[in-house]
Amino acid sequence: MRDITTGNIIADWKPEYAGMFGKETLKLKHTLHQSEWFSDERLANLIEKAERSHYHVNTRSSGPDGKKRRREGEFGGLSGMEVLQAVRKGDIWINLRAPQLADPAYGDMLHDMYAEFETRVPGLETFKHKTTILISSPNVYVPFHSDVPGQMLWQVRGTKRVWLYPAEEPFVTRNAIEKLILGELHETDMPYDETLDEKAFVTDLQPGDMLHWPLNWPHRVENHDCLNVSVTTEHFTREIRTSYAVNYANGLLRKAGIANPRKQTGGLAATAKTALAGAVKFSGLRRQAHKPYTIDFVVDPSGKAGIRDIDPYELRL
Structure with a gap:
């Protein structure tokens, strides 16, 4: 059961927001920051x-x-509270990708989030819901990247600044989106140049703020000088599924030598590409070439930046 006293997750809905969902940036108020789900004790339990x-x-x-490079690590044998101690003093960020598997209450939360949106947005039908809890050190910088599904970012503790960029050139290429969907590119491998910021949408998020943006929009984040806890949610709709399938098929066509396949949003060509993507994806003819992660540090509250280097090894997730 939800323990939010207001009884609603979305706190300031207006009728005009219904037409903006999925098409424009949308900043709303929510009540998740009032919940005990995001106390140190509950977060430590999820980590463990x-x-x-x-x-x-x-x-x-x-x-x-x-140049700064992103590194991947592990918790080692630390307790959840020890990991949080390292986050507070360090330079690290944690993505808990499936909290509902450790505590079903987070699955209820995710269900309630989308139930509220589907009630308020006529015709909206979402599926393949996922949620991630982000726990970040003060002043951590999350690099420029893009995501495949529809996205929302819910700020719970601390403050951060978010830059959003349209999903078009020069901010991101269709080839990059295709490679991301094919599993040939990590989301944070996309090239970034500071000149892109001139046309970015920039906003600060406080506890109780939620931000939603159109599909595949690149973004980057800078946390303020405080521990940050946020929730991301992702979803698919029929339109997003079609976009995914067309990008998947275009990636295959590009690999086959077609230099610049068109990106359709509907019609017979989109249907044909959806069929192609489905046939290849689920036939086993092409295994996704997911890039492995190189694990080269362990969280350590006594270490500089809250980490300790270890001998690197590869991990496929």
Whole structure:
């Protein structure tokens, strides 16, 4: 059962928001920050119960060329409270990718979120819902990246600044989206240049703020000087599923030598590409070439930046 005293997750809905959902940036108020789901005790419990395939823990370090690179790590044998201690003093961020598997209450929360949107947005039907809890150190920078499904970001503790960019060139190429969908590109591998910020939508999120943006829009995040806890939710609709299938098929066609396949949103061509994507994806003829993650640190509250280097190994999630 939800323990939010207001009885609603969305706190300031207006009728005009229905036509904006999925098409424009939408910033709303919510009540998740009033819940005990995001106390230190509940978060520590989730960390301790998280299976290795259901979390990421990252930091960024300077390489030989002076550029920051994203690194992947592990919790080791720490307690949940020890991990949170490292986050508070360190330079790391954690993605708990399936909290509902450790505590069904988060599954109820996810169901209620989308039930409220589907009640308020006529004709909206969503599926393949997922949620991730993000726990970040003060001043952590989440690099420029894009996501495949529909996205919402719910701020619970702390403050962060978000930059959003349209899903078009020069911000992101269709080829990059196709590779992301084919599993040939990590979401944070997309190239970024500071000149892109001139046309970005920029906003600060406080506890109780929620941000939604159109499909595949690249974004980046800078946390303020405080521990941050956020929730991301993702979903599909029929339109998003078609976009996914067309991009998947276009990626295959591009690999077959077609230089610039068209991106259809409907009609016979989109139907044909959807069929192609389904046939290839589920036939086993092409296994997704997911890039492995290199694990090269363990969380350590006594270490610099809250981490300790270890001998690297590869992990496929």
